[in-house]
Amino acid sequence: MSALLAVPLGGCDGNWQSALDVYGSAAISLKHLIILIVAVCSVVWMAVMVSLIVALWRKRDVQPTSSEPARERRMTMAVVGAVIATILIIGTFTVLSFIATRALNVAGQDDLTIRVRGLQWWWGLEYVGPDPSQRFETANEIHIPVGRNVRLKLEGLDVIHSFWVPSLTGKQDLVPGRSNELPIRAERAGVYRGQCAEFCGMQHAHMALLVIAEPQEDFQRWAAAQRQAATPPIDEEAAAGLQTFLAKPCGACHTVRGTAAAGTTGPDLTHVGSRRTIASGLLETTRGSLAAWIADPQTIKPGNNMPLVPLTPDELRAVSAYLAGLK
Known part of the structure; x- marks a missing residue:
């Protein structure tokens, strides 16, 4: 059973998703x-x-x-x-x-807008707005302010996916070549589990996401932190991890803002250490989970697009320390 079960979910701090336990x-x-x-x-x-x-x-x-x-x-x-x-x-x-x-x-012109991209098997998220300097990207974890309408612009990049957070809203498909919209609104602070509701491949069941509804002030602080570039590591081991990350193919697939890594194939990792889970809800974000995922992603989630990158034990420890510190 995944470590995700330890994460409190739902408006009543449960660990399930239900269309009858509603807060939107x-x-x-x-x-x-x-x-x-x-x-x-x-x-x-x-x-x-x-x-x-x-x-x-x-x-x-x-x-x-x-x-x-x-x-x-x-x-x-x-x-x-x-x-x-x-x-x-x-x-x-x-x-x-x-x-x-x-x-x-139902959506308004002043709604917070989030671009949601469905891929095999994770969710790419971009917070957009009229000012380009306010935009930023993240993955698999949506933060929204309580009591405010949020407009989700849904796009499928490979196959058909379906976005569903049953405690907050209904389902809507993400179809390649077509843009759909889905408003979402949380009336109560909490952590709500979502899921891809359209069979999209062998890891369809492991394509989850979290929606974290929080007061407006907390959301603004989170968003301001997300817009910042990654903080350079001061720990010697984490600094070595950054050098290994840039020397290996990692930067060709992932972005870490503030570094030379600018890949767009995989999730943005600028603040990956601050997310509750990795691998689209499969593992709780800890240094050990990060190391296990990097060491053998195909055993944990067979068929995903992350290749096995050969690392020595020292390099693996250093890279996991660097990523865990990206908060």
């Missing part, structure tokens, strides 16, 4: 719709079962009589009534579903 306006609307549909369908099922039992019970004692035409008329009326009720129920569900779906697409 869109998710609340969807929950009400789900409960209504289940309740109505349960009543319909019980009515059908009772009617069937009564019909079977009466059939044993029914004898042909001159009242057969009257019985046929009653059966015809019952069938017509059932058809009308079915049309009304389905029509009502359709209208309510349309209303609930519209709630997923």
